[in-house]
Amino acid sequence: MSYKNYRLKTFEKASLCRNFENEVFKRVNEKIINFPVYLSAGQEYVPSSIAQIVKDKKQKPLIFGQHRGHSIYLSFGGNIIELIDELLGKKTGCTRGMGGSLSINSNKINMFGHEGLMGSNACMGVGACFSSAKPTIVFLGDASVEEDYVLASLSWAAKKELPILFVVEDNNYAVLTKKKDRRDWKAKDVAKAFKLESYDIDDQPKNIFSVLKKNLFKKPIFINVNTKRLFWHSGAGVDEEVKGDRLTVEKKFLGKKAEKIHRNIKKKIENLWKQRLEK
Amino acid sequence: METTLREVIKQITFKHLKKFKGQVFGQNLTGVGWVAGTLPKLYEKDGVIELPMADVANGGMVTGAALVGRRPFYIIRYQGYNWLNCIFIVNYACKSKEIWNKPAPMFIRGLSSEGGLGPVSTSSHISIFYKMPGIKIYSPMTKNEYTKTYKKFMKSDDVFYVSEHRKSYENKIELKNSLKKNLDIILMPISVTRFEAEKAKNYLNKNGYKVGIIHLYELKPFVLKKKWISMIKSSKYGVLMTDNDYVDGIIRTLAHKINEQTNKKVYVLGLKDKSAGYTRETSNFPPSALEIITKIKKIKAKKRL
Numbered sequence: 332m333s334y335k336n337y338r339l340k341t342f343e344k345a346s347l348c349r350n351f352e353n354e355v356f357k358r359v360n361e362k363i364i365n366f367p368v369y370l371s372a373g374q375e376y377v378p379s380s381i382a383q384i385v386k387d388k389k390q391k392p393l394i395f396g397q398h399r400g401h402s403i404y405l406s407f408g409g410n411i412i413e414l415i416d417e418l419l420g421k422k423t424g425c426t427r428g429m430g431g432s433l434s435i436n437s438n439k440i441n442m443f444g445h446e447g448l449m450g451s452n453a454c455m456g457v458g459a460c461f462s463s464a465k466p467t468i469v470f471l472g473d474a475s476v477e478e479d480y481v482l483a484s485l486s487w488a489a490k491k492e493l494p495i496l497f498v499v500e501d502n503n504y505a506v507l508t509k510k511k512d513r514r515d516w517k518a519k520d521v522a523k524a525f526k527l528e529s530y531d532i533d534d535q536p537k538n539i540f541s542v543l544k545k546n547l548f549k550k551p552i553f554i555n556v557n558t559k560r561l562f563w564h565s566g567a568g569v570d571e572e573v574k575g576d577r578l579t580v581e582k583k584f585l586g587k588k589a590e591k592i593h594r595n596i597k598k599k600i601e602n603l604w605k606q607r608l609e610k
Numbered sequence: 611m612e613t614t615l616r617e618v619i620k621q622i623t624f625k626h627l628k629k630f631k632g633q634v635f636g637q638n639l640t641g642v643g644w645v646a647g648t649l650p651k652l653y654e655k656d657g658v659i660e661l662p663m664a665d666v667a668n669g670g671m672v673t674g675a676a677l678v679g680r681r682p683f684y685i686i687r688y689q690g691y692n693w694l695n696c697i698f699i700v701n702y703a704c705k706s707k708e709i710w711n712k713p714a715p716m717f718i719r720g721l722s723s724e725g726g727l728g729p730v731s732t733s734s735h736i737s738i739f740y741k742m743p744g745i746k747i748y749s750p751m752t753k754n755e756y757t758k759t760y761k762k763f764m765k766s767d768d769v770f771y772v773s774e775h776r777k778s779y780e781n782k783i784e785l786k787n788s789l790k791k792n793l794d795i796i797l798m799p800i801s802v803t804r805f806e807a808e809k810a811k812n813y814l815n816k817n818g819y820k821v822g823i824i825h826l827y828e829l830k831p832f833v834l835k836k837k838w839i840s841m842i843k844s845s846k847y848g849v850l851m852t853d854n855d856y857v858d859g860i861i862r863t864l865a866h867k868i869n870e871q872t873n874k875k876v877y878v879l880g881l882k883d884k885s886a887g888y889t890r891e892t893s894n895f896p897p898s899a900l901e902i903i904t905k906i907k908k909i910k911a912k913k914r915l
């Protein structure tokens with residue numbers, strides 16, 4: 332696939348995620364959803380870009396996400412209706428109504444639910460990858476990567492040369508504590524010290540594409556992707572105005588075609604939510 | 611020559627690796643005495659995997675192996691390390707079937723030892739697993755019990771915690787329950803204390819007491835058999851439980867369950883509520899036959915008053 336095409340396809344995925352999260356935002360404000368919700372709006376270019384590469388390579392990896400997982404689920408082809416139902420606590424949800432927002436799971440796309448101990452998914456992902464020899468992706472936050480057990484998992488993945496990709500969605504925050512107040516090291520440098528092929532990039536699809544196109548699932552890779560969270564850590568609100576939102580930048584660049592895609596997806600998602608709420 | 615429990619564990623492990631393509635994970639497996647001689651001399655190519663010294667992560671990595679269906683054995687060489695290893699096992703592997711419909715069956719072999727090894731490595735520590743949902747706990751001390759436990763595991767998709775004791779590895783005999791109506795007291799020992807409880811029972815029965823024994827190795831789920839209930843109800847003083855874990859650990863919970871179902875007193879003897887050192891004087895040993903005998907004599911004397 333040409334990069335141009337890849338960029339448009341990635342936009343399509345990211346647009347689905349954004350429109351979905353905007354709908355969730357509304358439902359939280361309307362108090363239709365009453366449990367903690369972790370919105371991923373602003374960060375969707377990370378999973379979307381990766382999912383598009385994985386799709387082009389015709390791979391079906393094991394996916395170990397964290398609490399902020401709606402966009403991971405949707406980017407990798409998780410069923411939209413089942414996620415809506417999950418967030419509405421229905422038995423027909425992707426996790427049979429047990430998963431809330433934090434613990435979503437999908438057998439169909441090989442996505443493993445998260446239990447809530449940040450960073451645990453690095454350990455589980457490494458173990459599953461080692462024992463199955465299947466390609467695996469672990470999504471972490473920039474704070475979760477600080478957990479000692481995450482570092483131990485990176486080390487073992489490197490030692491065993493696993494076909495695994497670690498992705499840090501670096502939004503600079505642990506809830507509201509900034510990275511600079513937590514540590515003086517870069518995740519990429521630590522990963523490199525463990526002998527992982529590692530990168531520190533921003534969430535332009537071009538960057539993600541270029542670092543992954545060659546070695547994805549051929550060896551362990553670590554990418555720290557700088558991105559921006561639009562909404563609160565948990566719940567529906569805005570901490571501060573975000574400049575340079577990736578989706579807005581990409582939509583502008585891609586022009587009319589993208590605008591049309593975005594409009595259509597918005598309509599589709601709004602309708603799906605409406606239908607499920609009326610059920 | 612009759613085989614020991616050690617040999618049986620070794621044979622089961624060999625079969626698990628070769629026939630069922632299972633995996634065995636743990637630290638310092640290959641070399642440091644091959645887990646007190648319970649592990650066949652095999653390496654990574656055979657499925658025996660040396661883990662790094664990262665106990666918390668390791669529990670999670672083995673959970674990952676279980677999630678993809680490798681039915682791993684996970685060896686924790688001293689149960690004191692349970693404190694680090696249990697985190698992702700109890701919070702993920704044990705919950706995964708119920709929440710995500712993704713079972714993570716694994717067979718944890720936790721080794722305990724008996725006193726003299728300081729604050730961490732001394733004794734059993736299964737209470738920290740016990741209270742959590744989604745786990746099955748066994749403490750086999752004999753060959754039949756171990757074999758039955760493994761067979762149960764192979765038919766199940768649950769997490770099994772198998773609490774072993776280094777002192778039992780040389781054991782060749784089966785330990786049998788001894789029960790009848792109208793006993794003075796019934797002993798219900800767990801883990802290594804079963805050997806001392808047997809000695810205490812034999813001594814007391816030769817000295818005018820009527821003491822029965824129920825050997826406990828299926829700890830969770832814990833089921834009191836109908837026959838046991840009626841024997842306990844007919845006993846004079848109820849039950850004395852003994853364990854190699856702290857006295858405020860699982861025996862308190864089990865004692866309460868027994869009390870609820872029989873309305874009889876259930877006494878407990880376990881590790882004392884103190885930290886252990888390394889010498890005979892400073893360590894924290896499980897109840898000996900003498901301590902069990904003394905306790906029963908005291909119970910009897912008190913009741914007479």
Ligand SMILES: Cc1ncc(C[n+]2csc(CCOP(=O)(O)OP(=O)(O)O)c2C)c(N)n1
Nearest residue numbers: 399447448449472473474475502504505506
């Ligand atoms: C082991 C553990 N420690 C602390 C928390 C509380 N907590 C939940 S989310 C979070 C921040 C995580 O930040 P990051 O990994 O960067 O992910 P983000 O929320 O930014 O997506 C914290 C501290 C937790 N859930 N688990």
Ligand SMILES: [Mg+2]
Nearest residue numbers: 472473502504
């Ligand atoms: Mg963060």
